[in-house]
Amino acid sequence: MTRWQSDPILTVEHLTMRFGGLVAVDDLSFTVGRGDITAIIGPNGAGKTTVFNCITGFYKPTEGRIAIALDKADPPTMDRLTASGARLSADRNILLLDRMPDFEIARDAKVARTFQNIRLFGGMTVLENLFVAQHNKLMVASNYTIGGIFGLASYRKGQAAALERAKYWLEHIDLIERADDPAADLPYGDQRRLEIARAMCTEPRLLCLDEPAAGLNPRESAQLNKLLRFIRDEHGISVLLIEHDMGVVMEISDHIVVLDYGEKISDGAADAVRNDPKVIAAYLGVEDEEVDAVEQEVMQ
């Protein structure tokens, strides 16, 4: 059994998102395996970003359930939780993201996200960008008081740990030499990796990346692949990404979910999805009736 079947960290069930009369996501169900790199792919307008916006709390889904399981997911517990109207199960193992505002999804469920367009603080240094990402943790260490910031040993310890974490990620994205430069001065590919490092400084459980390879040259794409593999293999973090660059998707994904017009048309390992006639048809833009013909061609 695959990890997305036996140990899902994220379970999306019957997710529907309507904007007026437009159904952007239509009864979508899929899971994300713990420790897997999972890609959501599909043609423009397929609903990928809308799915991300529902998972990260930017949109409240019209219908459906989105659950994070800290440890092994247990469907009966999930059902009891849904029926109870609460957002956290009694055993504190399952969180229902569709019932949480975005800041709680980031803070409590530990879902981190990057966006299609780069959202670094361009005027701040590279190091400062990684430091501000840890603001929440530092505020906890200060006991949320000014006295804490100036006096508490826990704050000083938290500050030292935040710096260590920032340094660690700068070393792993090969930007330690640029730590004091403004983030806006970095080449585009470096800025993309810095955004991912910034998300990693929040110590997420699930890292959601919206088109991380967009605009990268082949060398930068290779660096990105290496970083994402490192995050999965050395840190065991589950990664969910939206990506149009099929080179990146096929090379690093353990699991691929394909959307078209808001519906799931394929779901499986890279090889299965790559050869799925429905996926080929969606990308080539042929009509439904022509899928059979495409299937025949692929099989030959």
Ligand SMILES: Nc1ncnc2c1ncn2[C@@H]1O[C@H](COP(=O)(O)OP(=O)(O)OP(=O)(O)O)[C@@H](O)[C@H]1O
């Ligand atoms: N806030 C919104 N209000 C109205 N319609 C929206 C909204 N957000 C998305 N849509 C529509 O929902 C559909 C899915 O859009 P979405 O951005 O999720 O697709 P996508 O697969 O991410 O596309 P792309 O690959 O081009 O980024 C599109 O028809 C889009 O116009």
